[in-house]
Amino acid sequence: MFNYIIVGAGLAGAVMAERIANILDEKVLVIERRNHIGGNCYDEIDKTGIIIHKYGPHIFHTNYRDVFKYLSKFTEWREYQHYVLGFIDGKLAPLPFNLNTLHKLLPESLAKPLEKKLLKKYNYGERIPILKLLEEDDRDLKFLANYIYEKVFLNYTIKQWALKPDEIDGKVTERVPILLSRDNRYFQDHYQAVPQEGYTKMIQKILDHENIKIMLNTSHQEILKIKNNKILFMDREYKGKLIFTGKIDELFNYRYGRLPYRSLNFKFETLDQKWYQPAATINYPNDYDFTRITEFKHIHPTSTKKTTILKEYPQEHIEGKNEPCYPIPTKENQKTYKKYEKLAGKHENLILLGRLAEYHYYNMDEIVKKALTTFKKEIK
Template sequence: MFDYVIIGAGFAGSVIAERIATQVNKKVLIIEKRNHIGGNCYDYKDENNIIIHKYGPHLFHTNNKEVFDYLSNFTDWRFYQHRVLAFIDGKNVSIPFNLNTLYEVFPKTIAEKLENKLLGKYKYNSKISILSLLKEKDDDLKFIANYVYEKVFKNYTAKQWGLKPEEIDAQVTARVPFYISRDNRYFTDKYQAIPKKGYTKIFEKMLNHPNIKIMLNTDFKEVCQLKDDEFYLFGQKFEGKVIFTGMIDELFNYKFGELPYRSLDLKLETVDKEWFQKVATVNYPNDYDFTRITEFKHIHPANSKRTVILKEFPKPYEIGKNIPYYPVFTKENRELYNKYKKMAEKTKSLILVGRLAEYRYYDMDDVIKMALKVFEEKVK
């Protein structure tokens, strides 16, 4: 009846389903816990006629032509270059921190001095890690490195990961760059674009195929079982391949313990004016409890007198209470993950792919690239 079972209808599951249906003409059953397809990329039009990204703002950007061309089969694009400001010392200034930002933050004389020092030392359009700036002997370079680290990264990272500022691993965060440039864009990838009608339409188009059946609102545990390294579907042994994009610890009933994730409380607000802020996203590294505010009209233009904004409040993930968004990368967690992975390898028909199943932070383009690769190498 079905040749493949896929658990999860995000990009990982949907791309593989689409490939199976169209490239090898086999039948797929997708099982998805939520009441919609699209995973964390799901969006919808609200009562203000504004497209909202339900699980946080999603900006597509890639240098991978193959991925861009593949997605272009399912959508027209709006060519959009993402801008982010950061609220620093009472002012919204451009980030990634670059030469323009110097002039936005400091009095002109200081900005000029810093700019000249930087340009004297580094190539224009290069990205210099804060870490290497801190190692410079020059006091001005040290000063600017410290400033960026303290004002832009330290507290933001602490909020995001729920750490005290002193717990932040300076070595890691100091890898973030100072951008010796006047380029104010948040990303510099070759392909930056927004699907004209939103992401959900992409998934609808991908999955609209007679070979693909979808069960929404269905936790895989309701209809599948892994027993003695064999996979069962609707109580019958399932002979085909199983592509799993959910949480690997859940698949094994948390046998070795829980893999930690960060979650977010996402608070949507409708504001009764035409615009709320100058750009799509403003980060709040030091103020308030949210990390950033996104205004969706900048991402998807809309004909509305109101505007909708989203505040993101980071939280620990708790099973059944909120959604696991970001894996927490520590050596310990990686080892725990590997235990599960080894366990999974015993079930020959099982293929793990995606953000949750691989416990990796994937951007959309990465996960699509990986899904296309997994299809070629392991699925078809």
């Protein structure tokens, strides 16, 4: 018997496994249903020699020095500042929407007085959620808020979530605020980088310990069950710690119904040209069925004369057909999740961790931080 079992070999599971193996010197079993480690951070080198992210672009950024220091033990970094453009009204403009975007999309006769009003009302460098800007009484600022809402947020959100911005948790739209500066970077964190050899290599090194055993191509349902309020491993009662990073509704056999998730259809194309677009990612809020195109050579430069792009088409998550990428943050879904959370609380040896288990969106740095904190509080 292993004293620790972890379901999921993504960042959350890998960090927990490494801490248990190294700090406690305990053996840990990691169960992964996919045929690879890394979860949605998984990347690989394609036939052109470019590192591609199989589940969409992952850009590491953080203000947590301890998180950056921890991951630096397992990778060298390539310093990288991420730039995103939006294709809006036939023009390419910086995103998040900032003062440069304002002048790029609107005539100077409109942009100049709007900038003046914005900076009179708010501080330079301030990050304003779109839903907050929509509450403005000033006629000009109200015009600007509606313009940004319709051109940047509304249709993109409908494509991504199949919901309008005001139908989902406000924290979703707050993640991409209106930025009152001329900083065109997508993130403003102190540490911004990508692993020199990719995320898969980094996570391989995190998991590279004699105390860690990994089972790929194995669903937790094959060897783990919850029956009569007991956790069973290979049909025997399991009294060790179970750290679960998968779908919480699946763990409890959908007792309160299925929690919905959004998924993505990833379409890669290799093109016989050196470059395809001027930035790593271009968002298409209002045009086409895909939400964005990423060109990976911007993120991981190589000398190849070809390039690889990825188009992302949002879709509903269907069990067994696609990956659950994003929990859908509505009040109704949170009510259902709370029922599962209460059920999980009856098991003292069960720890829920990660986007699927906690039905909560995490950035990469946030989940590493959460894993390190969880280890200290609930295991060490």
